[in-house]
Amino acid sequence: MSDWPQDFNVVFSNPVTKDMVEWSRNQFRLMRDSGTWAVPRSGLIFQKQGNTLVLTTRMPHDKNMPITAEELDQQQKREYANIKRHFQAAGITVLWSVI
Numbered sequence: 001m002s003d004w005p006q007d008f009n010v011v012f013s014n015p016v017t018k019d020m021v022e023w024s025r026n027q028f029r030l031m032r033d034s035g036t037w038a039v040p041r042s043g044l045i046f047q048k049q050g051n052t053l054v055l056t057t058r059m060p061h062d063k064n065m066p067i068t069a070e071e072l073d074q075q076q077k078r079e080y081a082n083i084k085r086h087f088q089a090a091g092i093t094v095l096w097s098v099i
Helices: 018-030 069-089
Strands: 036-039 044-049 052-058 093-096
Touching (some): 018 069, 069 093
Parallel strands (some): 052 093
Antiparallel strands (some): 036 044
């Protein structure tokens, strides 16, 4: 039986763990080709393109956010790096395709 919503309470961090690599592999496997996956806490949106996970969109900063535009940029870059590390450990190529 699933532990939903706990199954979706995922934190990509160091060190890369076996459980998180397996979660990443399963997340990718469940995605349809050209399907998207959004990471709400950082505003990153990825798309599955063949055997690759591609970052296609980054949420822009809004002046009403509790962090600055620079802080959001750094948060998104850290999140991307952590996601990339985990998915690559699962054998999945991850690309940044947004400016």
